[in-house]
Amino acid sequence: xxxxxxxxxxxxxxxxxxxxxxxxxxxxxxxxxxxxxxxxxxxxxxxxxxxxxxxxxxxxxxxxxxxxxxxxxxxxxxxxxxxxxxxxxxxxxxxxxxxxxxxxxxxxxxxxxxxxxxxxxxxxxxxxxxxxxxxxxxxxxxxxxxxxxxxxxxxxxxxxxxxxxxxxxxxxxxxxxxxxxxxxxxxxxxxxxxxxxxxxxxxxxxxxxxxxxxxxxxxxxxxxxxxxxxxxxxxxxxxxxxxxxxxxxxxxxxxxxxxxxxxxxxxxxxxxxxxxxxxxxxxxxxxxxxxxxxxxxxxxxxxxxxxxxxxxxxxx
Numbered sequence: 001x002x003x004x005x006x007x008x009x010x011x012x013x014x015x016x017x018x019x020x021x022x023x024x025x026x027x028x029x030x031x032x033x034x035x036x037x038x039x040x041x042x043x044x045x046x047x048x049x050x051x052x053x054x055x056x057x058x059x060x061x062x063x064x065x066x067x068x069x070x071x072x073x074x075x076x077x078x079x080x081x082x083x084x085x086x087x088x089x090x091x092x093x094x095x096x097x098x099x100x101x102x103x104x105x106x107x108x109x110x111x112x113x114x115x116x117x118x119x120x121x122x123x124x125x126x127x128x129x130x131x132x133x134x135x136x137x138x139x140x141x142x143x144x145x146x147x148x149x150x151x152x153x154x155x156x157x158x159x160x161x162x163x164x165x166x167x168x169x170x171x172x173x174x175x176x177x178x179x180x181x182x183x184x185x186x187x188x189x190x191x192x193x194x195x196x197x198x199x200x201x202x203x204x205x206x207x208x209x210x211x212x213x214x215x216x217x218x219x220x221x222x223x224x225x226x227x228x229x230x231x232x233x234x235x236x237x238x239x240x241x242x243x244x245x246x247x248x249x250x251x252x253x254x255x256x257x258x259x260x261x262x263x264x265x266x267x268x269x270x271x272x273x274x275x276x277x278x279x280x281x282x283x284x285x286x287x288x289x290x291x292x293x294x295x296x297x298x299x300x301x302x303x304x305x306x307x308x309x310x311x312x313x314x315x316x
Contacts, residue, residue, distance in 0.1 A: 002275075002315045003094065003285040004297050005051020005231075006044075012294045013043050019055040028060035030073040034084045041084075045091035048316055049297060051231070051285050052088075054097050056123065063115075063122045074122075074129055085130030094285060095136045096231070097123055104143025106156040113159050117167075124167040134228045135285075137172045139197055142188070145179040153184065157191040172197050174233065177205040177260045182216055186223070195224040199233040200274060201289075205259055214277035221282055230282070235289035236263040236270060264291040268303035275311045286315075 010016040016039055020032035037054065044052055061070040074081070088095055103116040120138060127136045145152050160168065172195045173185045182203060185196045198220035200213070211219070217232070224230040238261035244253040266288060278284075290296035304312035 002278075002283060003050035004300070004315055005053065005094065005096075005285060005287045006049060006294045006297055007053040007098070007287060007289055008055050009293050010040055010043060011292060012047070012298065016040055016043060019058050020060055021057075022060070024061055024064075024067050024070075029070075030059040030062070030077045031080055033058045033060070034077060034080050038084055038087060041088055041091055041093055044093055044294075047294070047298065049294065050092060050316065051094040051096070051287060053287060054095055056097050056100055058097075059122075059126060062126075063119050074125055078129060081126070081129040082131055085132055089131070089133075094229075094231075095127070095130065095132050096139065096287070097127070097137075098139040099123065099141075101141065103140065105140075105159040106143040106146075106152040108146050108155070113155070117159065117163060120167045120171065121164060124164075124170045127170060128166060134169065134225075135231075136170070137195075137197075137231070138167075138170045139174050139233075140171050141174055141176050142180045142184070149179065149184065152179075153188055153191070157188060160192045160194065168192075168194075174199050175202045175206065177202045181206045181208065182211060182219065183209055186219060189223045195228075195230065196220045197231060197233060199235075201233075201235045201237060201260065201262070204237070212277075213274065214281075217274075217278055218281055221284055229285060231285040231287060233287045233289055234266070234271065234274060236265070236267040237261070238263040240264075262289050262291055265296045266290055266300045266303075268300060268307055271300060272304070272308045272311050275308075275314060 008018045017036045018040065019036060020028040022028040059073045061067040062073055064070065099120065103119050105113050105116050107113045123138050142152060142156050173188055174197045175182050175185055188194065189196055198217055203216055221230045238257040240257060242255040244255065246252040288297050
């Protein structure tokens, strides 16, 4: 069976929030975020959703040097972190995080890379405090190539090796739609051992080697260590236009979607094609990235039962 997952926000039940998003002057805290996450986990369990991406700022301002008063949140919430992690385990929900785009070990600026390492270590420590197993990963992009992809990969590999073990064992690499494609990340995997999370939409957009979907999927899954269930990302390219209404002095505008924009829902036929390409490969989980969040996952289940019952039996 393939577990489906959703990222951060929940739309299917009013009032559910992913974290304490208040500004620093209002004293947000990890303890509040964890209480909110427990409600989210109960909602996911009720709907048999088996993977959840935590907000990367679950612990507000944890690494912000301008607000050192927030630096001890992990210590202050030790018991609540352990209880929340145990709840996710009891529900059978796989947790993960996706690092923000400014976290890049490949940055030419050493100070930026050092701050990135600090943020990675803090998130790894948070997952450790939750008691999360090795499947709870930190998804990371390499960053920009800055005119020299080979040099950027070398910087990334060097700095990755300098991370403490608690962070190295959590980090997984995701291709992007501009600078680093699947072959680039396979080279980094050989240099570092870090597994690769295949993002299907990014692969569709940035695949100059024209690697077929099934082959790309097999290559990425093979980078994961034995005993750790791989995961991938799936989304549908947005095709809808944004229509800006006519305003005084301005005619109505139709804005075309940009490459890489996620659609509100998942195209079920593209998803069925993915399942066909995955035949014979090891089991893995799929994080759905859609603007409609959990509503998109629930609709996808309905669509699979309608259009491909044999495929619907493969996912939950």
